[in-house]
Amino acid sequence: MIDYRAFYAGRPVMITGGLGFIGSNLARLLVDLGADVMLVDSLIPDYGGSLENIRGIEDRVRVNVADIRQQTTMNYLVQGREVIFNLAGQVSHIDSMRDPYTDLEINCRSQMTVLEACRRNNPGVKVVFAGTRQIYGKPDYLPVDENHLVRPTDVNGINKAAGEQYHLVYNNVFGVRGCSLRLTNCYGPRQLVKHNRQGFIGWFIRRIVEDQEIEIFGDGMQMRDFVFVDDACDAFLRAGASDACNGQAVNVGGLEPIKHKDLVELMIEVANTGRRRYVEWPAEKKAIDIGSFYADSTRFRELTGWEPTTTLREGLTRTIAFYREHLQRYL
């Protein structure tokens, strides 16, 4: 197995969604590895991208504000890049049901834009797509592996699945090497905490840091796995440096699944602030909820040697410490 970290020294890479949560954390790792890092981000308000996220590395990355939906722009920007971490996306499930077209444009059509740009202007590039476990929908069995049917429960999941599949077809048919990492719930510093439409964990962390009350929907017995952002970024680095995953979509899950209620208790314990209350499920959220979910990442581990190493307690401690220091900049 190659030294995937050394691979990036001097390497021209691009991160779409590079000012977002995972993208900016990945950028930090890549500049430390000596990569030539270009961040492409549309900075659409509410989506999570922010110049705050690259505070301290501004001088070591090139920021290009652009929308990946723009074909001519992407045709230009992809040129000369050797690895593209394709993380730009609309993340909110609720928004996708209110405004399905915008979700389609960003999560589905724009992926074709990126890939067509590569096919026509940089066919030798490697593209690593940020997929999501959301596409599986309500699981038939646990843990969920890649043999599980893809059966999204919302428009966001459908569009993310299509965006992922374009990458695999462009790999198989056009030789634009690509793979997809189906990420489980990811958390850590720089995640969006401004509103609660991008999953609950960022919102919960904010409320706890503010010493406010959290609402747990239902009985809180559903289980989930969580991956700390540094572990997720390590998965991207490995996938980008290796051809082992080309043409595949693989799960990137967390260490141990945990009950929703236990996660909240752990957060409150780690923070020593905040409190929780049990409430009924809001109808809009219940309609697209998938119950318990956790992923089996065996395939990706075997292909790349990846292992998540950050325990939930440690990850939450670091995340809460980050927002204790920086919350005002993220509101």
Added chain:
Amino acid sequence: MIDYRAFYAGRPVMITGGLGFIGSNLARLLVDLGADVMLVDSLIPDYGGSLENIRGIEDRVRVNVADIRQQTTMNYLVQGREVIFNLAGQVSHIDSMRDPYTDLEINCRSQMTVLEACRRNNPGVKVVFAGTRQIYGKPDYLPVDENHLVRPTDVNGINKAAGEQYHLVYNNVFGVRGCSLRLTNCYGPRQLVKHNRQGFIGWFIRRIVEDQEIEIFGDGMQMRDFVFVDDACDAFLRAGASDACNGQAVNVGGLEPIKHKDLVELMIEVANTGRRRYVEWPAEKKAIDIGSFYADSTRFRELTGWEPTTTLREGLTRTIAFYREHLQRYL
């Protein structure tokens, strides 16, 4: 089980792609059942829609030339319809790889247009979507049932899968009743024979009727199942009249699978014209070929009582007779 044929007497229905191959055959059945039939078709050249297809029933249907990509148009047209047979699509796999955006617009985005029109203007409607077995890709096992992974080998398959999934999500979340019929290779009178970019069977029938040579790619040993268009239309009628399939995507396969080479021999035998030659696979087609495929339709049979009844010999005989009489109108 309700009398699904009686269900349509006086019933206002719409067929998108209604001047196309399956759409127009379905229209013929529906007018005979006394339905109030509106056909919506964009009449895009090369896609298969033609006024020839409704010759003899012109006075018993309402034709509205429109493109399902047009939201405001669809908002109006769906009103008052009780069943929509949603068959409009771009069918060519090869075209989808040459011009992926058009395929996306027609097979993916436009399905959202139809469904948003229903959600906002006619939420009580039932929508039956024409899915395709193409979305399964290269099978892991045969016959392929609905538990098989969806793993398209081309852009067309990805977009058709997304279009299908929108129907299921709109059923589950918004209550716009919908289901998808994953059709296997369909053949019969009124199928496109003008060019060879929409699958091989129409093209072969034309060549045989013209007493020309057919090219079989490779050794012709791959197996496929075929459904005669009247049997496919019977599946649509059953799905439209029943709520048994709501929220589901089900296979609609043929009677018996047959080797490609044996199919050609049967065609030539039935027609008593034409001849065949074995050639190498063209690279562009090989890249998206899926090898042997045939479907298991048990689920749909159990849900609706549907059975295909037309043997391949009988169906080919009727199809060849049709084109012997009408070929000039289809060139």
